[in-house]
Amino acid sequence: MKAIIYRDNGDSDVLELVDRDLPAPGPGEVQVRVVVSGVNPTDWKTRSGATNPKQFPEVTPHLDGAGVISAVGAGVDQGRVGERVWLFMAAAGRPTGTAAEYTVVPAARAVALAAEAGFDLGASLGVPALTAHRALTVAEDGPARLHPGALDGKVVLAAGGAGAVGHAVIQLARWAGATVISTISGPAKAALATAAGAHHVINYREGDPVAAIREIAPEGVDIVAEVALGANLALDLAVLRTRGTIATYANDGGKPVQLDVRQNMTLNTRFQFLVLYTVGDRALAAAAEDVAAAVRDGALPVGEEHGLPLVRFPLDRTADAHRAVEDGTVGKVLVDVRAESTR
Template sequence: MKAALYRHTGPAAEVLSVVDVETPEPGPGEVRVRITASGINPTDWKTRTGLTGQEPDTFQIPHQDGVGVIDAIGEGVDATRVGQRVWLFLAAFGNRYGTAAEYSVVHADLAVPLPDDAPDELGACLGVPAVTAAHCLLVRGAGREALRDTTVLVAGGAGAVGHYAIELAKHAGARVVTTVSSEEKGELARAAGADLVVNYREPGLIERVQAFTDQVDRVVEVALGANLELDLAVSGAGTVIAVYANEPDDPVIPTRRLMVANTAISYVLLYGVPRVELADAVSWTADAAAAGALSPLPVTRYALDDIVAAHEAVEQGAVGKVILTP
């Protein structure tokens, strides 16, 4: 099969190549997926550069997310899954066969059925961003039903996780306020269903959010240090701030203010989420997709041969989702 891979970490142009490798066979409990589109996340290029401290033992085909059709199964997998259209997540986690190839082999639980009428663009956009958003909304909570009539603050509503946090929260019946950095990104957040969109680069941010709500029940946070003053200004008893991204410098945590407010911070890294909690987030994402409640981000397409340019685009902060089509 044709695949993009790297044998050691470093800059995209220096380590990524597109080669022919042997098509993998699924082992017990695994499925093989013929990939029709591969989505690129920030963790994909960060792992490839070596920022996560992971070096390939022989080679690594990158990318955690993708969409395709199951064409082979391993022992113990239901035979009816052959021919099933699926979206993938965490495909390259502990596995050299990520989705930047014509085929990927993953554990059957990581291949989730995709509705027949959903476009490939949606399947390629889901995965890590949507499941992360779902877990941020569920962590320390009482389930998706408990989100009805609550208020959710989503930082960075035009990003991949932010986009799905808005759509999932709205699907659950919550009110959503979100922050963005430009009018272009504001349009994306409004299209996702946000009730209030505020440009955090403009004055009066805290006052505008406080005019919308006295207290939020949950914050889906991409930059805790930068946004802590806003988060604390609209937090109170029972608020959960779910942080899913790190920053160059660790923020100073105002323990007393959080304690007085009875507000909790939860840190979310999908790769270490307990299996039961991960399954809840995946199930909710799948149900929302089946209900038509989730939409793809604006997509920029690259051919597999152009993976270097695709990685560089994501590194430079491309808006929306960059995907490869093998």
């Protein structure tokens, strides 16, 4: 089979296209014929060594993907062979990610893909959707699970609604019944956030964004899903309701975070920092189940008309796909592993 591998941390040039034997599923695992692989910022950061040193002599990257189960290991229902699935956390603590024609993952990390959903959608879930789910389920006064009506009466602020996680926050929050506000930096990104389903979009570079958000939510925002905490903290606190939650999954721009302790004591602010690698199996399982339900309801479509442009590369140009993500390409970067990709 064809696979992308790297043997050393470094820039995207360390990625190689090689021939490898098919990986065999062990007990509790499934072998998946990958059709589309999804690329996330965490993939290039892991490859570069920016987050953690390489754990294995050889690594096939990418956490997310979609394909068809082609074999199962001991203890897994044989009836799953032939099942269309989306994959999450494939390369987390393992050497076999989705940038290959076949991969092996624990059976629980291969989730049935609804019949009406394409492989592009499946490969776009994973990190963005599970991160969004976590951000929306950690509030003191909010739900631990998502379903239609779970966020009725709540106001969610999706910072950076044109990004992959922001896009998923908008879609999941709207599916669950929230009023959704998204902050964006210009008209093009406003169009994407609106297409994703945001009820209101606010350009944080123009006018008085705090006043604009407070006009929509006079009592304040219940949950902020934050991508740039250092840059946006002042705005977040100015619009947060008492006992509201700021769930942060990144600090884009790298601006240092400084907290006014008294201000946050008065607000009873809840800060939730999150990363999927350490969130725990229970939270991952709950998120995967709820995201699968949202997919069945048609609540998580992708493509430019739905607010998330798809940027495609063939397997042998995976290095270019990594560079695109590193350079901040707007939309979801996908790698077509097989020509028969069903979209």
